[in-house]
Amino acid sequence: MTPVRSARRFAARPLVALALAAGLCAPALAQDAGQPLQRRPTLSVTGEGSASAVPDMATFSTGVVSEAKTAREALDANNAAVAATIAAIRAAGVEAKDVSTVGFSVQPQFANTKKDGVETSHIVGYEVRNTVSVRLRDFAGLGALLDQMVSAGANEVSSVQFGFAEPGKLEDAARTAAVKDARRRAEMIAEAAGLRIVRVVSLTESGGPMPPPMPMLAMRAMKADAVPVAAGESEVRASVSAVFEIEPR
Numbered sequence: 365m366t367p368v369r370s371a372r373r374f375a376a377r378p379l380v381a382l383a384l385a386a387g388l389c390a391p392a393l394a395q396d397a398g399q400p401l402q403r404r405p406t407l408s409v410t411g412e413g414s415a416s417a418v419p420d421m422a423t424f425s426t427g428v429v430s431e432a433k434t435a436r437e438a439l440d441a442n443n444a445a446v447a448a449t450i451a452a453i454r455a456a457g458v459e460a461k462d463v464s465t466v467g468f469s470v471q472p473q474f475a476n477t478k479k480d481g482v483e484t485s486h487i488v489g490y491e492v493r494n495t496v497s498v499r500l501r502d503f504a505g506l507g508a509l510l511d512q513m514v515s516a517g518a519n520e521v522s523s524v525q526f527g528f529a530e531p532g533k534l535e536d537a538a539r540t541a542a543v544k545d546a547r548r549r550a551e552m553i554a555e556a557a558g559l560r561i562v563r564v565v566s567l568t569e570s571g572g573p574m575p576p577p578m579p580m581l582a583m584r585a586m587k588a589d590a591v592p593v594a595a596g597e598s599e600v601r602a603s604v605s606a607v608f609e610i611e612p613r
Contacts, residue, residue, distance in 0.1 A: 404609045406565055407554060411546025411606060415537035416599040419526035422506050425466060426453075426513055426521045427495035435470055435490040442492040445517030452516040453498055456509045467495035495520065501529060510591040526598055538602035539569065546606040554610050562609040570603045 428449060430442035453463055475488040500506055503526070510521060528534060546567075554561050 404562060404611050407550055407559075407561075407608045407610050409546050409549045409553065409606055409608070410570070411542040411544070411549060411604045412601065413538045413541025413543070413545055413603075414599055414601045415534050415541060416597040417528070417534055418596070419528060419598050420501070420503055421527050421529050422500045422503050422524065423497065423527065424500075424521060424524040425495055425497050426518045427467070427493065428517055429520055430492045431473065431489055433489050435472075435492070438490040438492040439470065442494055445519075446494045446496070448516040449513050449518040450496065452512045453496075453509065456500075456505055456512065457502060458498060458500060458509075462499035462501070464497050465494070466497045467493065469493045493520075507591045507593045510593075514591075524593075528598070531600070534598075534600050535602065538600045539604070542569075542602040542604045543567065543606070546604050550606065550608045554608075558613055559610045560613050562611055565607040565609055566605075567607075568605045570605045 426449065428442050428445040430438045430445065432438035432441060450463060454460070469492070471491045471493070472487045473489040473491055474485045476483055476485050478484075500509060506524075513521070547561075550561055
């Protein structure tokens with residue numbers, strides 16, 4: 365009986381070896397079958413685009429600076445002038461939501477005197493400053509509004525900027541122009557090298573967020589009794605990085 369059992373053990377060993385060999389080969393076969401197909405060579409280019417339009421909105425800061433011997437006198441004079449300025453702004457059709465206070469301060473004014481060789485500083489008056497930000501959606505009335513504000517009491521105007529109520533449309537036009545420029549450059553380079561474009565592999569907007577519209581100098585006619593304003597068109601730019609698959613013609 366012993367020889368028979370021994371024979372059975374030895375007969376099973378080739379089957380085990382065969383199973384182990386099959387298990388070791390299976391991953392290798394699967395890896396070969398799963399290898400990606402060879403990709404075509406690629407061409408990388410950068411496209412630039414821009415779009416411009418006449419601004420339809422203006423933003424600026426205006427306010428009143430008042431001086432007097434006492435803080436109370438300076439504040440009273442400032443309050444009256446600012447109230448008249450805001451009334452002129454509202455009368456021009458600017459909505460309340462487009463007018464906001466962005467700065468207010470009461471500051472003592474000092475003067476230096478020298479007596480017996482000793483220089484001292486003392487308060488000689490007070491300055492009150494009140495500044496508001498204005499968003500004007502009717503750009504055509506900007507020059508007239510500036511004139512009316514000064515007549516009402518405003519003695520400080522700054523940070524005049526032109527823009528668009530819906531800048532996304534202009535930005536999208538710039539992006540579209542940038543993509544077309546990338547395609548044009550890629551086709552030109554490929555043709556010169558005896559190649560052709562197969563398809564787009566990737567397309568990425570580069571340069572971070574879209575820059576704000578940049579004003580281009582051009583005078584725009586205003587009313588004769590209004591403040592002259594240099595306006596014209598504003599421009600935005602876009603840049604994209606594109607990768608194309610290429611192949612011989």
